[in-house]
Amino acid sequence: MGLRANATLRQRRLGIELRRLRDACGLSVADAAGFAGLGAPHLGHIEAARTAIPEAKIRALADAYGCRKEPLVDALVAMGASTGRGWWSDYRKVLSADALDLAELEASCAGCKTFQWLYVPGVLQTPEYTRALFRGVESEASPQTVRASIEYRQHRQRMLVGGSPAAFHAVIHEAALHMQFVGVDVMRRQVEHLVEMARLPHVRIELLPFKAAAYPAPFGAPFVVFEAAVPELNTVYVEHPISSPFVSAQEQLVQFSAAFDHLSAVALPPIDLRVEPEFHVRKDSLGLIQHLLYAS
Numbered sequence: 297m298g299l300r301a302n303a304t305l306r307q308r309r310l311g312i313e314l315r316r317l318r319d320a321c322g323l324s325v326a327d328a329a330g331f332a333g334l335g336a337p338h339l340g341h342i343e344a345a346r347t348a349i350p351e352a353k354i355r356a357l358a359d360a361y362g363c364r365k366e367p368l369v370d371a372l373v374a375m376g377a378s379t380g381r382g383w384w385s386d387y388r389k390v391l392s393a394d395a396l397d398l399a400e401l402e403a404s405c406a407g408c409k410t411f412q413w414l415y416v417p418g419v420l421q422t423p424e425y426t427r428a429l430f431r432g433v434e435s436e437a438s439p440q441t442v443r444a445s446i447e448y449r450q451h452r453q454r455m456l457v458g459g460s461p462a463a464f465h466a467v468i469h470e471a472a473l474h475m476q477f478v479g480v481d482v483m484r485r486q487v488e489h490l491v492e493m494a495r496l497p498h499v500r501i502e503l504l505p506f507k508a509a510a511y512p513a514p515f516g517a518p519f520v521v522f523e524a525a526v527p528e529l530n531t532v533y534v535e536h537p538i539s540s541p542f543v544s545a546q547e548q549l550v551q552f553s554a555a556f557d558h559l560s561a562v563a564l565p566p567i568d569l570r571v572e573p574e575f576h577v578r579k580d581s582l583g584l585i586q587h588l589l590y591a592s
Contacts, residue, residue, distance in 0.1 A: 303345035305397035305531075305542055306404075310375045311345040312544060313529065314354070317361040318343075331360035349376055368526045375529075378404075383451050390444040394541055399448070401531060402455045405462050407523035409556045413469035413504075414518070416486055419453045420466065420493055420501075425486040426450070428478040456499060463523075465500045467559045473503075473588055487585055494567035494582075502563035503581040510562040521552055 300307070318328050329339040332353045341347040351373045358369045384399035402408065402419070410417045416425060426446045430437065437445075455462050473487060494501045504510065520533040532543040532552045543549065565580035 299346040307345040311343045315343040321361045332356040371525045405522040407463040409465045409521040411467045412518045418449050422486050422489050424482045432477045463498050467502045467563050469504045500566045502566045504563040508562045
């Protein structure tokens with residue numbers, strides 16, 4: 297079997313985590329490979345995500361590395377066993393590898409925390425809003441690409457529905473609801489859609505007002521914290537046009553998680569339709585939304 301030319305995020309992450317465990321215990325590639333009945337070059341290819349690794353070999357390596365965290369080992373095994381196929385596979389010839397990795401990550405995460413300050417988060421967008429966004433950002437894209445991108449973004453919303461959807465927490469800066477790249481009617485429907493999505497028990501939406509005592513983008517860009525079955529495998533997605541958008545270094549995961557918690561703490565209380573209307577009046581996220589709707 298030939299070596300992979302283009303590994304997915306999941307495949308790269310598995311290799312990174314296996315190497316991280318090996319480095320932590322101080323074993324060389326050659327010594328570690330011997331414990332699992334592998335050749336050193338073979339293990340090198342596994343850590344570089346150029347080839348797959350069966351469950352028995354993952355467990356043998358974890359044992360050699362002294363990893364006794366069964367949930368972590370089980371999660372690594374699941375990563376290795378996954379085919380990576382899903383609805384996003386239909387878009388392989390149209391969209392970037394990063395877009396496909398993002399969809400797979402959303403489909404497999406246990407929780408999602410997203411901060412946006414110019415746009416409504418993708419999985420909360422209406423089709424009309426997405427179309428207006430792509431007209432401005434991808435003005436030279438072909439109609440086929442725009443159509444596929446809109447369909448793709450709507451498909452991503454599957455993470456919010458189904459039998460066991462991921463817990464979803466969004467902090468959206470008030471600025472995103474004032475952007476005028478969309479018409480008033482489109483923005484109104486988008487804002488109303490946010491309220492409807494907030495009805496879902498696993499969805500929490502908070503607005504960060506202009507007057508909030510927090511710098512709106514601690515890392516200079518919107519970001520998403522994807523929570524895995526075990527915290528060691530959490531991933532951060534950073535919306536950046538040049539560098540790799542996915543972050544997995546443990547110290548950076550801690551920084552991004554802390555930044556999100558701070559943004560959530562200074563944001564308005566979440567949209568909650570159970571609260572009596574007279575108690576909103578811009579004291580919470582729904583109150584601000586109502587003000588924006590009726591003031592427009």
